[in-house]
Structure formats: structure tokens, C-alpha cells
Amino acid sequence: MIAELISVGTELLLGNILNSNAKYLSEQCSELGLSVYFQTVVGDNPNRLEEVLKQGIQRSDVIILTGGLGPTQDDITKEIVAKVVNKKLIKDHDTEKKLNLFFEKRKVKMSHNNLKQAYVPEGSMVLDNHNGTAPGLIVKDETGKKSIILLPGPPKELIPLFEEQVKPYIKEKSHYTIVSEVIKIVGLGESLVEEKVLALIEKQTNPTIAPYAKDGEVHLRITSRTKTLKEGKALIEPTKKEIYNLLGQHIYSSDGRTLEEVVVDLLIEKNYSLSVAESCSGGLLSGRLINCSGISSVYKEGIITYSNESKIKLGVKKETIDAYGSVSEETAKEMAQAIATRAQSDVALSITGIAGPNGGTKEKPVGLVYIACHIHGKTIVEKINALGSRDKIRNFSVISAINLLRKELLKKG
Template sequence: MMKQLKTEIVAVGTELLLGQISNTNAQWLSQQLALFGVNVYHHTVVGDNLQRVKAIFNQAHARSDVIIVTGGLGPTDDDLTREAFQAMSGMDIVEHAPSMDKITAFFTKRGTNMTPNNRKQARVFSGASVLENHAGMAPGMIVTHEERIWVFLPGVPREMKHLASTSVFPYLQNLTGEKQVIKSMILKFIGIGESQLEHELYDLIQNQSNPTLAPLAQESGVVIRLTARHNSETEANSLLEQTKAQVEDRLGEYLFGVDEQTIEQQIIDLLKSSGKTIAAAESLTGGMFTDKLVSVSGASAACKGSIVCYDTDVKRNVLGISEEVLVEDGTVSEVCAEQMAEKVSGLLGSSYGISFTGVAGPMSIEDQQPGTVFVSIYDHMNKRSETKGYHLHGDRNSVRHRATIKGLEFLFNYLKSTLE
């Protein structure tokens, strides 16, 4: 009885390589297979070319115990999965009568003529376990060849999921014996770099076994993926919680969320739970910060709105920034940022105001270099401001994006320190 299955998922279809559709089949299969303790080692995508598909199949056969193939089972000339596997394995292909009867009945019921190429969808490998497709035409197949298990599924996600859930997963669970659960948890951090985070957790990472820890850098911060294995889902979750507590003891000040939680969601939750509101004055970010907040369901209870004050006249005539500040300190300055945050709080009647001003690039402004950014928070109740200056790297849009992330980090930490 096979206890550990080294599994590979091969997606066939030129449309995947062209980026016309995303390979969501592989993502879904990997997520589901983890619940059965099945390890997915490789994702491969190959176009509709007989020789290339055959080469990929040979590669998969050499390195994997189970190969799940999605796509290439349709009626057209570019559906080459059967032909490629036959060329590799030498197995005979026969017409599956029940599948052919189903296809014929489909066209009869619709009152349309069946083109000859539709017979192709009923072709299966001799000796295969044929998986009846209740969601479409082409059946799936499970074939054993030279001690490798090959699973062939349609590429249409609805059909693939139906066959995988009803036939493939039970079959694989039978092979693995006792069900093993693989559970993951994503811990999200902001305000700390990947190298520093890895340094702080060095001993945990080096001594990891179950759960495992994997630091990953992302645009909006750093994440750690914890992965636990156990034959009990409850115990797997317990292992994750224990390791999370160890990580939190060391890096809790940077941890802002778990799994699907976002920093903007956390900010909205903090504001709503305390009955506070926020308004923004955005120059270089041009509304990106507010867009992040309002993407959260229920944000209207905490986000008053924003004023995009990209032009100096808008800062002067709408926000009411003083002429003295605009002339003497400039629009890209700590003083201007502070006035922007205070003015927008007053204009929109919010508990807090936050402002963004700076130079996105590519040219300098007011002798300030591209990447120079000021973010200010005004606290209406306490009548005080906090302002931070940043020197951010990257092209114009990267600077704007990073300024937005810095603003979210700044506001989140400020709210945590004053509201919790």
C-alpha cells in the first residue's frame, strides 16, 4: 500500500501559456489533495504540441508516482493528450461504448447533427478505469503504467472538479490508507524585512519539522507559511496554533493578520470598534490609499472619504493650505503634510486625517528627489500630529504603491498604540 504519493499536475493547453486563462485547475487540485496527505511536487503547463506533450509526460513519468493531467481530451485536432500518452506508453486506445452512447444522445436530444470528431471524446485507453462525466462529454480515466498512476481529467474546471471529487480523491485516499491532513496558515507581517524576520526566527526555521516554516516576501509585506501534517485535522490546527504563538512571542509587534486578513481590513475593524473615522488627503498617491480602505466591506462606517489634491491649487483652494507653507516650506514637506492631514480631518469631520505628499518621479520637485515622501496623521481628539518621511525606491508607480503601503503600516501602528 502506497503511503506517500509524489504527485505532479500537468495542464495541457496553449491558452494557458498565452495567458488567456489562468491555471486555476492546478491551484484547486493542490489545495484539495493536501487534505488527503498527497504531496504535489510539480506543476507543469505545456502547449498543444504532440512532441512537447510527450516529452513532458516522459519527464513526469520519471519523477512522480501520480500524474494528474488536465485538458486535451476534447474533440478537436489540438486535443492531443491521448495521442501523446499513447506515443509514450504504447497503450491501445478504444472507443468506450457508454460514453459514445451518451454523446450521441446529447446531440439527438438537441436535434443537431453530431460531427465525426465528437467520437474522439469517447476514446479511452484499454484497461483504464473510466470515470463517468456527469458535467460534460469527455470521460476521465485512471491508468496504471509501469507502476505510475495516470489520471486524465477534462480541462473545463466544472467537469474537472466533479470528476476529481467523486472519483479521483476517493481513489487516491484508498492508496494512501489513513487520511492525512495537511493544513497551512499564513502569518502576515509589515514593517520588517524578510532578512530581519528570518534572523529573528533562525532557530525555529533551522529546527523545523512539523509544522514547517517558510518566509516569503510579497509586495505588501512579508509572510510566513506554516504547514502542519497530521491524521487529525484538530491536531494539525493545534500544531499550527502552537507554532504561531512562538512566532508571535518574538515578532508580534509586526504581525497584522492571518490567512486572508489584510491590513486595510484590520484598520477598518479598529476604527469601527472604537467608533472612530478616517479621511485622507492624497497628493502623489492620487486616491490609492482610500481605494484600499473602501475595498473592505463595511468601510463606509469608518472611512469618510478623501480629497485628491494633486495640484497645488487644490491644496490651496480646497484644503486651505496656507500660502506661507506653500511658498516657504513647499508642497513636498513635513509641514505641508501636517496641514493637509489636519485640514482634511476638519473638512470631512473625521476623527483622524492622513495625508500623502511627495515626489513619485521621474523628475525632482522643489529640489526634492524622486522617492521623497511624507505621510502625516492628525488626531482630532488629541489635537496632535505625527509625521514620517520616507525615501522610497523604484519607478513612479512603485513609489506611489509603496507610499500607500507605508501609510497603511503607519496608520495601523498608530491606531493599535492609541486604541487598543
């Protein structure tokens, strides 16, 4: 089956935003066994959108449109689809109810514009949007053979809609089963991971192995294409084993969990409580851990000691900062020890570093970060040299701290 993506939005044509939806959907289609031959971006213009949509229906089996489903006058995707497939727009009562509920809950008066979102082309399959007001839609063309899938533009709405409702729909239409597993790796760069598994990548055709760099981590996706799910899973198994042999503990999960979920699960399993002290990361480490379910049973307290004054108030010795500086092995160590004492936690993490863009010196350049893990009376410190923007350095520090804790938790058996 051939798929085609049409992104609707003037902000894309003006270059205001990157088309991350097209990347996501292409990746997903490829995994589902659909061939994407064209991606098109078109503005909020009725004639041009109509032209592009008609062409898509002619040459592809599945057309995925994103954007232009909102409540404003500029949002025309649904209207143009209805026109092209020759269907009326009718009010969908379920969607209307949900819209009313949405605004009631927020205690906001629903504007007249918003009701526009309750209208759908006759005969559409309505996809529930749990993260916004515009529902997704699946509409058939006049022949009934082509599927036109409409999704809202914001990735936070589009991704769950696609995962939960579009994927099963496409899977049912597709002739073979695609099984894929993602092995997640931390603490090794993309080229190093690729070097280690290169022989494996080169000899494989089914399953295939593809590496992706992702915010300080590397993911290896193993994908098989078979008739049944069982065959697909069996085909993946030996490759997965070989990758585990090659990369060992650098692999933190292959079951979909994030790095922080793996660590929080380890803490829960061992019944260890956790506290956190942060300087340059300024709350991002706690913020990330606290996004995990079950965290409330282990997380005791966090503190953001961005200034030297607040580090000293926490319990770091003034002499330590005077002698070694606030960005040093010694300060990181005392931060972790001090928050463990204050919170009376089994385990403590700390981060102190220079995230830039200013504040670097020759001896202590931007990107120098110390992370410490205090566990059962012992404190381990790691020094890292991160590269890139302030944002990137802070993010890499957070990942490294979570990974340090993971390694220590695994050591304790």
C-alpha cells in the same frame, strides 16, 4: 501522492507571461502534502499536449492541467484529455444553463463558439466557475486511479476554483492532514524577519516555518503534517506563540485577514469615521480600503489632490507649499487635517511623495514619501524612502499609510 503540473499555452512558450499558476499550484500542492516532481509547459498543439499528458498519467497520481479551456479553436485541453482517457465529450446541461444565464445577464448574444464550453468528458466532475464561463473538471484515467484536474488559465478564475473545490477533493484523497497558518508581518523586511526567527526556523522539522515576501509585507507560513486536524493545530500553537513573542506588533494578522481588513475592522469596532487625501498614490489608498466589506459604515470621503492647485483648494496653505514644497512633512500634515475638516471625520490619512520615474532631486529623491495620520486632533507624520518602480513606490506608500493608522489605532487601546 505525486502531482504533476501541465500548463497549456503558447503565450508561456513565447515568454509573454510569467507562469504564476505553476508557482501557486506548486505551493498549494506542497501544503496539501503532494510532491510535485515535474512542471511542464506545452503549447496549444494537439500532438505535443497528448504526449505530455500520457507521460504525466504514467508517472504521477494527480495531473493538474491549466489553460486551454476557453471557447476558441485554440482551446484544446478538454478535447485531448477526453481522447487520452478514452471518454466521449457530452453536453453538460447545468453548464449550458449557466452559459445562457451568463450571456443573458450581460445582454450579449452568446456566440456559437461559447457552447463548446458546455461539453465535458463523460463521467467528469464539473467544478463551478463563478468568475468565468469555462468550468473546471476532474476526470479519472482509464484505470480510475489517476486524477486529471483541468482548470482555466486566468488566475482570477483558477484560484477560487482551486481553493473552494479542488482543495477539499485532494484533502480527501491524501493520507495525512496538513495544517498551515500564515502569520502576516508589516513594517519589517524579509531578511530582518528571517534574522529574528532564524533559530526557530533551523530547529523546526514539524511544524516547518517558511518566510515569503509579498508586496511590501512578509508572511511566515507554519505548516504541520499530522494524522488529525486537532493534532496539527496543537502542534502549531507553541511555534506561533514564539513568533508572536519575537515580532510583536509587527504582526498584523494570523487569521487570513489582509492589512486593510484589520484596519477597517478596528475602525468599525471603535466607530471611527475615516477620510483620505492622496497625491502620488492617486486613489490607490482609497481603492484598497474600499475593497473591504463594511467600509461604507466608516469611509466618509476621499480626495485626490495631485496638483498643487487642488491641494490648496482642499485647504493646504499656499505658503506651506511655497516654503516646504508639496512633498514635505508640513504638506502631508495639512492635507490630513484639511480632509478631516472637510469630511468631518474622526480619522484622516494623507500621502504625498515622488513616485518617479521623473521629478526627483538631490534633496528630494524619487521614492521620498510623507504619510500622515490625523486622529482626534493630533497629526502624526512618517517619512519613508521607498525603492523601485513607480508602481512599487506607490504600493509601498499605501501599505505604510494603512500600517501607520493601524499602529495609531492600537495605541488608543
